[in-house]
Amino acid sequence: MESCNCIEPQWPPDDLLMKYQYISDFFIALAYFSIPLELIYFVKKSAVFPYRWVLVQFGAFIVLCGATHLINLWTFRIHTKTVEVVMTTAKVLTAVVSCATALMLVHIIPDLLSVKTRELFLKNKAAELDREMGLIRTQEETGRHVRMLTHEIRSTLDRHTILKTTLVELGRTLALEECALWMPTRTGLELQLAYTLRQQNPVGFTVPIQLPVINQVFSTNRAVKISPNCPVARIRPVSGKYIPGEVVAVRVPLLHLSNFQINDWPELSTKRYALMVLMLPSDSARQWHVHELELVEVVADQVAVALSHAAILEESMRAQQQLLEQNVALDLARREAETAIRARNDFLAVMNHEMRTPMHAIIALSSLLQETDLIPEQRLMVEAILKSSNLLTTLINDVLDLSRLEDGSLKLDNGVFNLHTMFREVLNLIKPIASVKKLSITLTLAPDVPELAVGDEKRLMQVLLNVIGNAVKFTKEGSISVNALVAKAESLRDARTPDFIPAATDGHYYLRVQVKDSGPGINPQDIPKLYTKFAETQTPPNRNSGGSGLGLAICKRFVSLMEGNIWIESDGLGKGCTAIFVVKLGSPERSNGPVVPFASNALVNQIQSSFGGLKALIMDENGVSRTVTKGLLMHLGCNVTTVASSEECLLAASQEFKVIFIDLCMPGSDGLETAAHIRKRFSKRHERPLIVALAGSTDRMTRESCFRVGMDGCILKPVSVDRMRSVLSELLEQRTVFEPL
Amino acid sequence: MDIVQLRQRHYIDFMKSMHIENYLDDQFTQLQKLADESSPDFVYEVVTLFFQDSEKLIDNLSKALEQPVVDFSQVANHAHQFKGSSSSIGAHRVKNQCVKFRAYCEENNLEGCLNCLQELQQEYIVLKSKFEYLFELEQEILKNGGTIPTMD
Numbered sequence: 001m002e003s004c005n006c007i008e009p010q011w012p013p014d015d016l017l018m019k020y021q022y023i024s025d026f027f028i029a030l031a032y033f034s035i036p037l038e039l040i041y042f043v044k045k046s047a048v049f050p051y052r053w054v055l056v057q058f059g060a061f062i063v064l065c066g067a068t069h070l071i072n073l074w075t076f077r078i079h080t081k082t083v084e085v086v087m088t089t090a091k092v093l094t095a096v097v098s099c100a101t102a103l104m105l106v107h108i109i110p111d112l113l114s115v116k117t118r119e120l121f122l123k124n125k126a127a128e129l130d131r132e133m134g135l136i137r138t139q140e141e142t143g144r145h146v147r148m149l150t151h152e153i154r155s156t157l158d159r160h161t162i163l164k165t166t167l168v169e170l171g172r173t174l175a176l177e178e179c180a181l182w183m184p185t186r187t188g189l190e191l192q193l194a195y196t197l198r199q200q201n202p203v204g205f206t207v208p209i210q211l212p213v214i215n216q217v218f219s220t221n222r223a224v225k226i227s228p229n230c231p232v233a234r235i236r237p238v239s240g241k242y243i244p245g246e247v248v249a250v251r252v253p254l255l256h257l258s259n260f261q262i263n264d265w266p267e268l269s270t271k272r273y274a275l276m277v278l279m280l281p282s283d284s285a286r287q288w289h290v291h292e293l294e295l296v297e298v299v300a301d302q303v304a305v306a307l308s309h310a311a312i313l314e315e316s317m318r319a320q321q322q323l324l325e326q327n328v329a330l331d332l333a334r335r336e337a338e339t340a341i342r343a344r345n346d347f348l349a350v351m352n353h354e355m356r357t358p359m360h361a362i363i364a365l366s367s368l369l370q371e372t373d374l375i376p377e378q379r380l381m382v383e384a385i386l387k388s389s390n391l392l393t394t395l396i397n398d399v400l401d402l403s404r405l406e407d408g409s410l411k412l413d414n415g416v417f418n419l420h421t422m423f424r425e426v427l428n429l430i431k432p433i434a435s436v437k438k439l440s441i442t443l444t445l446a447p448d449v450p451e452l453a454v455g456d457e458k459r460l461m462q463v464l465l466n467v468i469g470n471a472v473k474f475t476k477e478g479s480i481s482v483n484a485l486v487a488k489a490e491s492l493r494d495a496r497t498p499d500f501i502p503a504a505t506d507g508h509y510y511l512r513v514q515v516k517d518s519g520p521g522i523n524p525q526d527i528p529k530l531y532t533k534f535a536e537t538q539t540p541p542n543r544n545s546g547g548s549g550l551g552l553a554i555c556k557r558f559v560s561l562m563e564g565n566i567w568i569e570s571d572g573l574g575k576g577c578t579a580i581f582v583v584k585l586g587s588p589e590r591s592n593g594p595v596v597p598f599a600s601n602a603l604v605n606q607i608q609s610s611f612g613g614l615k616a617l618i619m620d621e622n623g624v625s626r627t628v629t630k631g632l633l634m635h636l637g638c639n640v641t642t643v644a645s646s647e648e649c650l651l652a653a654s655q656e657f658k659v660i661f662i663d664l665c666m667p668g669s670d671g672l673e674t675a676a677h678i679r680k681r682f683s684k685r686h687e688r689p690l691i692v693a694l695a696g697s698t699d700r701m702t703r704e705s706c707f708r709v710g711m712d713g714c715i716l717k718p719v720s721v722d723r724m725r726s727v728l729s730e731l732l733e734q735r736t737v738f739e740p741l
Numbered sequence: 742m743d744i745v746q747l748r749q750r751h752y753i754d755f756m757k758s759m760h761i762e763n764y765l766d767d768q769f770t771q772l773q774k775l776a777d778e779s780s781p782d783f784v785y786e787v788v789t790l791f792f793q794d795s796e797k798l799i800d801n802l803s804k805a806l807e808q809p810v811v812d813f814s815q816v817a818n819h820a821h822q823f824k825g826s827s828s829s830i831g832a833h834r835v836k837n838q839c840v841k842f843r844a845y846c847e848e849n850n851l852e853g854c855l856n857c858l859q860e861l862q863q864e865y866i867v868l869k870s871k872f873e874y875l876f877e878l879e880q881e882i883l884k885n886g887g888t889i890p891t892m893d
Contacts, residue, residue, distance in 0.1 A: 624791045624826035628772060631783050635775040665825050718768045718828060721775065 018076055025069045032066025054101075054108055061101045064094035142291045145173040150302045159310040166303050167197045170278065174292055177245055177282060180235055182275040184209060184254070191275055196235060207231045213249075218273050223250040223293040223300075232277050245280030246288050250300045252276055255308040276300060348399065355396050356734055362389045387425065391465070394458050397733070398554060412456035412561055416588045419453045419511070420445060423484065426464050434472050439480055441468075446485035449511065454586030459558045463566075464513065466551045467579045471517035474577070478518030487512035487582055508586050510564070516578045522570040559583055611728055614638045615656055617689070619649040619674065620663035625717075629661065629694065632724050646674040653678050657689045659731060664695045664702070665717065672709045679710035690731055694719070745887035752878045753890050759875075764868055768831030773891060788872055791830050795865055798823045802858055806851070816854060817846035823861075835864050 036059040043055060071087045149169045153162050167179045178198055182191040185206065191214070193205040207214070213230045226233060228244035251273040278296060280286050366386045374382060427443050434441050471480045487510040559566040564583035570576070616638045620626035626642050633640045641657070643649045653660060660678060664671040675691045682688030692713040693706045706714040715727055759765045776783040798819055805816045824839035838861045845853035879889055 622794075622822055622825040622829070624787065624794050625829040627787050627790050628775075628829040631772075631775045631780065631787065634780065635777060665821070718771070718831070720767075720771045 022073060022076055025072050029066045029070040029073075032062050032069065036062050051108060054104055057097065057101050057104055061094070061097040064090060064097050068094050138289075139291055142295045145169075146295055146298050146302075149173065149299055153299075153302055153306045154309075157310050157313045159307060159314070162303065162306045162310055163195050166276075166299065167195055170296070170299060171197045174278065174280075174295070176278050176280060178235060178277075178279040180232075180277045181252075182207065182232060182277070184272055184274065188272065191232070193235070194274075199235070205235070214275065217249045217275060218251045221251065221297065221301075223248045223288075223296045225288060226277075228279070232275060233279065235277075242282045245282045245284060245286065247277060247279045248288055248293065248296060249275055249277045250296050252300045252307075253304045255304055255311075276303075352396060352399075356393070359389060359393050359396065360734060363393065384429070387429065391458070391462065393733075394462060398462075412459060414454055414456055414586070416452055416454050417457035418451055419449060419484075419585075420451055422457060422461055423464070423482070426461055426468065427482070429465065430468050430472060434480065437472065437476070439472060439475055439478065441472075441480045441482065443482045444484070446483075448486045449484055450486075450509070450587060452588045453511070454588050455562065455583070456558075460562070460583065463555045463558050463581065463583075466555045467513075467515050467566075467581065470551070471515050471519070471577070471579065475517040475519035478576075480515065480517045483514040483516070485512055486510065508584055510582050511585050512580065512582045514578060514580045516576065518576045521573050521575045521577050522568065523573055524570060555581070611637045611732075614658050614728070614732075616640050617649070617652060617657045617660045618642045618663070619644075619646065619661065619671070620665075620694070621645065622663070622665065625663060625665070629663070629719070632719065632721060633661075635721065636725055636728065638728075646670050649674050650677055653681070653689065655682060655687050655689065659690045659692060659728070661692050661694055662711075663717075664693050664706075672705055675706075675711050676709040692727070692731065745882060745885045748878060748882045748885065749887055749890045752875075752882060755875065755878065759871060763833045764871060766831045766833040768828065770831070772830060785876060787830055788876075791826055791832070792869060792872075794826050795823065795835075798826075799858075799862060799865065802861075806854055806858060811851055811854075813846045813849050813854075817843055820846060832868055835861070835868060838864050 039055060039059065043052075068087070068090045071083065071090050074083045075087060149166070152165045152169050156162055156165070163181055167181060170176065171179045176197070178196065180193060180197070181195040183194040184190070185192050189209055190206045191209050192207075211231065213226050214232065217224045217226065226247050226249045228234075228247045230247075232249065233244075233247045252275070254272040254274055276296075280288065363386065366382055366389065369382050370379070370386070423443055423445060427441060430441060468480065468482060556566050559581050562583040562585075564581060566579070566581035569578045569580065614637070616633050618626060618629050618633070618640060620629060620642070621644055623644075626644065630640045630642050641652060643652050649660070649662070660675075662671045662675055671693065675693070678689070678691055690712040691710070692715060693702075693711050694715055694717050695702050695706075696717055703714050713727070713731060715723075719727070756765075760769075772784055772787060780786075802816060802819050802823075805812060805819065820839050820842040824836055824843065827833075827835040827839060838857060842854065842857040842861060845857055882889060
């Protein structure tokens, strides 16, 4: 801005130039005046402007400059001194203010500049935050996807659904082209393509599990980028030229039940993994982002857990199903077994009865024959017949009682007998058969074997006969030796049966019998089979071994009832066989007079010394007779109840009574009717009480009427003690009383 | 000789005589066999019971025969009962009398019945006194520390 300092111009002013200056000054003034106005206007508008004082100064400076230029307008013509003074004042003021402003600006401009840098900085920061915000949002998206995926996967317990859902949801979330799951085969040596996203039925692609790329994926629990050309990624046939998208693979651990310990997380020492392969769309520039990989890893873990849950559930359902089936089968088997047992019992009962009748006839007639005059050879023969038939009867009884044996409810008939005689008789029975086979039998009784013993003679004989009989049966040539001795405690311990520790007590001793044969022997492995009921060891084809395998099993049970043990030793095939049994026998405390030899009286053998609380019911109207009969039965050890009338008898009769005695002596008494009623009430053969009539005479008519109403026997009164004893014995053995005509 | 042994000898002789005279038969021997540790007084109890029963029966019999109209079947029943009891303990002679009694009843022979009844009573009284004597002997033997001898 130029101000003319001349008061009076020297030359006459040039009009054009003057005009232009005049106009320019005018406009300058205008501008100078409007600028502050604009400033004020805009500053007023803005909320924040820290430099008001500067503004004022600046405003003043501009206004004064404008004023100067305005006043300059008047100085183009001749002007008065006042104008000059004003002009000078204005210029002076302007000068002052402008210097002040200049000074002020020195302070302000750096500040303003720094504001600019801060602004830039903040803009950068905002951009960064924006970026991060974007990232977080993406992550949250991912998280949502994972939760949704997990929810989908975990909402089902079906393995296939889980896997299919995984693939579908992953494909959708990540917008994949293809997603595949490879499962290890049973052998664990290959991976088989199990599920894919796009293809409906993946057909048996397999890939060996030992590929390096697979090992690489299995060795880490992170998702690994793999080449699109490796076998697991090349699922679909390559068609056309396209750049395959990036492929990522991740392992899915297949956890087993046994991996879950209570307080630990499952150790990933499980060797089985499945492989999940994910392919991005081809021909897109998409790349795998970190958050996508993380998503894949999380999903893989969730799938593993869901799969193991599904596996556990499957397992437990299968087990439950199996149990159910087994239960059904067991139930059926049990019912069949029960039916079979019942059928067997019925059959045995019937057969038993049928068998007993002729046996009984044989025994009775042989004993009668014994009474007649016989030459010694005949007598011997008859005795042998009697002995054998008695044994046979016992055998029949025992076959029937096999179930009772197994229940353990069978009791031994203990009595005093002569041990030596028993051995000799057994040998006599076997000798004929042995001599036919040209086998020699020797018996050695140790000197300390006592003469007398208390035990079940018949059953002991049966065991002995069975053992020796087996020896004879299976030996074709050579000899059989029987050794009997009293066993000492130490020698009784058998390594094979460590739980059998015989304890010698007072009044008892253990008899050890050893039967050694020179037969073909037994393979040591077959020895346990001998004791099972019907199993037979392998016999060479030229052996004629008939008969059921019942014998040795029964012997074993008898021997164990006698608190003993039986076993077989053999050195092997071709080296013979030794059967050994040990039984506990009592020593008789006092000798009860002359010992009755076994064969003297067939019926005596069946006598029991005491009937052990046998429950009996007596019906008799006569008080004295009732008391006498009661005393008789009580003397024999029975548990007796008496009634005096048939009403009382019918009331009292129950299955707890084994025998009911009905006195028929009163004429016009209803003893027979009572018997008929009782018979009708208890119809089952086994458990019903036996009904016996006590009659004053046993003529044919009485006996017939007795049998007609179903009584089991008819006895003549008065009854002696011995007679009653033998009647009871017979009753219990044969369930009928055989009364000689 | 010891007093116990004396008594025992006497007991045996008396028993033998009762048997020989048929007052007692084999059944009584059987009865004696039934006495054991659990019921040592069995014989005594049965015999006492017999006496009670018999007295009742004899009473019934006399009453029945005194009726204006005699019910012979009733009488026969009583006689049969008596026969039963007596044969149970082996009272032989009494039993035989009962048999005869029954026979008369069947014939409806009142006279015979009455006679029989009298004889029956006689037999019964004799038997009873013999038994009482026997039991006294037993008590004496036992008191002196001996045991009752058994007849084989």
